[in-house]
Amino acid sequence: MNNFAKIIEVERGDMKFAYVQNDEINYLDLFDQFLAEEGHHQLLDPSDKLERYTYLINHNQSKFIFKIDGGVEHRLERKLIAKITGDFYFNLIRKLAKISLDKCDIAYELYLVAFDKRTKRHYMIFNFIEGRSLKWEEMREYGDQVKNCIEKLHSYNLVSNDVHGGNFILTPDGKIKAIDLTNSGFIWLTKANDAIEAQERFDIKIKVPFFAMAIKMFTHGFKRLSRKIRGKED
Ligand SMILES: Nc1ncnc2c1ncn2[C@@H]1O[C@H](COP(=O)(O)OP(=O)(O)O)[C@@H](O)[C@H]1O
Ligand SMILES: [Mg+2]
Incomplete structure (x- = not known):
């Protein structure tokens, strides 16, 4: 069961993570497993936008969306705003957790967000919406x-x-x-x-x-x- 009240934050080398606690699935393990197998999954949208990939993954009969966003912001004013407001995706996991706790049912659920400080890539694991x-x-x-x-x-x-x-x-x-x-x-x-x-x-x-x-x-x-x-x- 997902516990949206509990978001775990950890750092590992160059990687920073925030993920939802779950008794049955360790999202950090799922992330490692996905990265080890990257390229063997179904690519949903070979986006024309640079460095954005969306994959559909199956894990123990559950479907997840794995997304990579490698967009690096070069515009100075955007970088400054990001400094003020904080990392968008790390804010997103907390806001979507609130929506899930409120049982509001208007958006996808975000289970894990990772940021690679070296490559500036973001990785995310969402629920797959049927x-x-x-x-x-x-x-x-x-x-x-x-x-x-x-x-x-x-x-x-x-x-x-x-x-x-x-x-x-x-x-x-x-x-x-x-x-x-x-x-x-x-x-x-x-x-x-x-x-x-x-x-x-x-x-x-x-x-x-x-x-x-x-x-x-x-x-x-x-x-x-x-x-x-x-x-x-x-
Ligand atoms: N959580 C999800 N549940 C179901 N389908 C999804 C989900 N996320 C993405 N998809 C499918 O993959 C497509 C591309 O994903 P999206 O996040 O919109 O990527 P992009 O940034 O390339 O527009 C979507 O239009 C949708 O069909
Ligand atoms: Mg889209």
């Missing part, structure tokens, strides 16, 4: 549930930052769950990104703090204008 991703055109159809899901995520200070069908799973019992949560920057500000994407792409209206929205609308408009001036397509 069901399927929403198609782009289904987002409107499930608009109320998507809205509810994003607004609840925001109430836990989490953001999608990439609102599209691929990042929402429809479960066999008709629930919508968010996956692939990321952020670069301040979360309170990124909430407005979610609102803008949901509105512009799917006509879904999400309530976000007025001040965040005002700043984003301003920079959003500014980016568009600058692209137009440089003759680039939207």
